[in-house]
Amino acid sequence: MPMPLAEVVANALRVDPAALNDDLEFNSIPEWDSVNHVALILSLEETYGLTISDEQIVTLTRYGTIREFIEAHTSTAPALAS
Amino acid sequence: MTPETRSLRTGVLASAAIHPNAPALVVRGQTITYEALALRARVLAAAIVRALGRPASRVGIFAARSEVAYVGTLGALCSGAAFVPLNPKHPIERTRSMARRAELDAIIVDQDTAPQLDAIAGEVRVLIHGDQPGEHVPLTDYPAVDPDSLAYLLFTSGTTGEPKGVGITHRNALHYLDVMGARYALTPNDRCSQTFDQTFDLSVHDLFMTWNAGACLYAMAPIEMLAPARFVNAHGLTAWFSVPSAAVLARERIPPGSMPGLRWSLFCGEPLTNETAERWQAAAPNSTVENLYGPTELTIACFAYRWGGLAPESLNGIVPIGRPLTGLTARVVDEELWVGGPQTSPGYWRDPKQTQEKFVDGYYKTGDRVVEHPSGVYSYLGRVDHQLKILGFRVEPAEIEGVLRQQPGVTGAVAIGYPVAQAQALGVVAFVTGTIESRDALRRAAATVLPAYMVPNTIVRLDQFPLNANGKVDRAELLRLAAAGETRDPIPVP
Numbered sequence: 001m002p003m004p005l006a007e008v009v010a011n012a013l014r015v016d017p018a019a020l021n022d023d024l025e026f027n028s029i030p031e032w033d034s035v036n037h038v039a040l041i042l043s044l045e046e047t048y049g050l051t052i053s054d055e056q057i058v059t060l061t062r063y064g065t066i067r068e069f070i071e072a073h074t075s076t077a078p079a080l081a082s
Numbered sequence: 083m084t085p086e087t088r089s090l091r092t093g094v095l096a097s098a099a100i101h102p103n104a105p106a107l108v109v110r111g112q113t114i115t116y117e118a119l120a121l122r123a124r125v126l127a128a129a130i131v132r133a134l135g136r137p138a139s140r141v142g143i144f145a146a147r148s149e150v151a152y153v154g155t156l157g158a159l160c161s162g163a164a165f166v167p168l169n170p171k172h173p174i175e176r177t178r179s180m181a182r183r184a185e186l187d188a189i190i191v192d193q194d195t196a197p198q199l200d201a202i203a204g205e206v207r208v209l210i211h212g213d214q215p216g217e218h219v220p221l222t223d224y225p226a227v228d229p230d231s232l233a234y235l236l237f238t239s240g241t242t243g244e245p246k247g248v249g250i251t252h253r254n255a256l257h258y259l260d261v262m263g264a265r266y267a268l269t270p271n272d273r274c275s276q277t278f279d280q281t282f283d284l285s286v287h288d289l290f291m292t293w294n295a296g297a298c299l300y301a302m303a304p305i306e307m308l309a310p311a312r313f314v315n316a317h318g319l320t321a322w323f324s325v326p327s328a329a330v331l332a333r334e335r336i337p338p339g340s341m342p343g344l345r346w347s348l349f350c351g352e353p354l355t356n357e358t359a360e361r362w363q364a365a366a367p368n369s370t371v372e373n374l375y376g377p378t379e380l381t382i383a384c385f386a387y388r389w390g391g392l393a394p395e396s397l398n399g400i401v402p403i404g405r406p407l408t409g410l411t412a413r414v415v416d417e418e419l420w421v422g423g424p425q426t427s428p429g430y431w432r433d434p435k436q437t438q439e440k441f442v443d444g445y446y447k448t449g450d451r452v453v454e455h456p457s458g459v460y461s462y463l464g465r466v467d468h469q470l471k472i473l474g475f476r477v478e479p480a481e482i483e484g485v486l487r488q489q490p491g492v493t494g495a496v497a498i499g500y501p502v503a504q505a506q507a508l509g510v511v512a513f514v515t516g517t518i519e520s521r522d523a524l525r526r527a528a529a530t531v532l533p534a535y536m537v538p539n540t541i542v543r544l545d546q547f548p549l550n551a552n553g554k555v556d557r558a559e560l561l562r563l564a565a566a567g568e569t570r571d572p573i574p575v576p
Contacts, residue, residue: 026304030529030534034331034473035473038332054311054312054335057309058306058312061305
C-alpha cells in the first residue's frame with residue numbers, strides 16, 4: 001500500500017500535511033518552489049510507480065489536480081488498454 | 083535635425099522601424115509585433131511625460147512576465163527614464179521600500195499588480211495602469227538621454243541588512259550589448275528564451291540582445307523552466323540563457339539530443355559545473371555552450387568562456403569563467419578579482435560610502451576569488467566574504483541575519499546556503515540563538531520582508547554558535563550540522 005498522497009506531498013514540500021488543500025498551488029507558498037516541485041514530482045514517480053511527462057510536470061501545479069491525477073492513475077479498477 | 087544620442091532604447095526602436103510586422107515578444111500565449119511593442123511603449127511614455135510635465139528620471143515597472151512588464155520597460159526608456167524593475171513576488175514591504183528609495187517619478191502596473199497599488203501609491207506621483215494607460219497620442223519626440231545617465235536601477239541584497247541599488251548607465255549597457263552582439267550575431271530568425279526575473283540584470287541581456295537583433299523573445303513561466311526541452315521545441319527556440327540551476331533542476335528532463343534546434347546555450351549567475359555543461363551540451367548538440375560571469379555592478383556579464391569539453395583550467399569540477407570581454411581590464415588583488423572598463427557602474431544608488439569601498443581606481447572589487455591561468459583563462463574559486471547564490475539570486479546572509487535578529491527573543495542569527503547540489507546552494511538554513519517560541523512563526527516573520535528565495539527553509543536553534551580558531555562563527559561546522567540534522571527538528575512546532 002503506497003504512502004497516502006498528503007504525506008508524500010507534505011514530505012516533498014516540507015510542510016505540515018494539515019496545510020494541504022485542493023487550492024494550494026505552485027509558488028503560492030514559499031515552500032512550493034521550483035526545487036521542491038522537482039522533489040515532489042520525483043516522489044510521486046517513485047511512490048506510485050509512474051512516469052510523469054514534461055507536459056504533466058508543468059500542469060500538475062495544484063494539489064487538487066495532483067490528487068485527481070494520482071487517483072486516476074492508482075485506481076483499483078482493472079486497467080483498460082489505452 | 084541631429085540624430086539622437088544612442089541609448090538603450092535606440093536599437094529596439096530601429097528594429098521596430100526595420101521590421102514592424104515581425105514578432106518581438108511572445109508572452110502568456112500572446113504574440114506582440116515590433117510595431118505594437120513600440121507603439122504601446124510610446125503611449126506609456128506619453129502618459130508618463132504628460133502627467134509629469136517633464137521627462138521622467140526613474141520609472142518603476144511593477145509587473146512580471148506580462149505584456150506590461152516588457153512594454154513598460156521600453157516605455158520607461160522612451161520617457162527618458164531609467165527603468166526600475168520591482169518584483170511582484172517579493173513582499174510588498176520590500177517593494178515599497180525600494181520604490182521610496184529609488185525616488186520614482188512614476189510606476190507602471192499590470193492587472194496582476196494593480197490590486198497591490200494602494201500599498202505603494204504613497205511613494206510615487208504618477209501611477210499608470212499599463213493595460214489601460216488611457217488615450218494618449220504616442221510620444222514621437224523622445225526626451226534626450228545623456229549616455230552617462232542611468233538606463234536601469236536594480237536592487238540587490240545588501241550586507242547592511244537592506245537591499246542596495248546598483249545603477250547602470252546607457253554607456254555601460256551599450257558596451258555590453260555591442261560586444262555580445264558581435265559575439266553571438268543573433269538575427270531576426272532567432273528565437274530567444276526569457277527565463278530571468280526582470281529584477282535580475284541578466285534579463286537585460288534577454289530583452290535587448292533579442293530586440294537589437296530584431297529577433298523574438300519568449301517569456302517563460304517559472305514552471306515551464308522545469309521542462310526546458312518541451313518549451314524549446316514547442317517554440318523552436320534557437321538561443322537559451324538561464325542560471326545553471328535551471329539545468330540542474332531539469333537534469334532528468336534533458337536527454338541527449340532533446341534540443342537539437344538550439345544554437346546558443348548560455349549560462350550565468352552562479353558556478354556552472356562540468357557535469358551540467360556536459361549534460362546540456364549533449365541535450366543541445368548543435369549549440370555552443372558558454373559560461374558567462376559577472377556581478378550586477380559590472381553590467382550583466384564581464385567574462386565569458388566557450389565550453390569545448392573538459393577544460394584544462396577547470397578547478398573543483400567547475401567550468402572556468404574564461405577571459406574578460408573586449409574592452410574590459412581585470413586585476414587580481416590578493417586572489418580577489420577587480421574589473422575595470424566601460425561596463426563599471428558609477429556606483430551604489432545614494433550610497434557614497436559603499437561606493438567608495440567597492441569601486442576603487444576605476445575598478446569594481448567583485449569579492450570573488452579567482453585564479454588566472456597561464457593561458458589567460460580565469461577560474462572562479464569562491465567568495466572573499468559569505469555572499470551566497472541561491473538558484474542564481476545573489477544573497478547576503480547578513481540581510482537574512484539582520485531580519486531574524488529583529489524578531490523577539492532572537493539574540494543571534496547566522497544563515498548559510500543549504501542544501502548544496504552541483505556547487506549551487508538551493509536554499510537557506512538559519513541558525514539562531516536565544517529563545518524562540520516557534521520556528522514557523524519566525525519563518526513567517528522573515529517572509530514578510532524577504533523574497534521567498536531568502537526565507538530560511540529550516541531554522542535551527544543553538545545554545546551558542548560554534549567558533550573557529552579565529553573566534554569567528556564556524557560556518558563550515560554549521561554546514562556540517564545542517565547536513566547531519568536535516569531530518570531533526572530541534573524546535574517543537576506548535
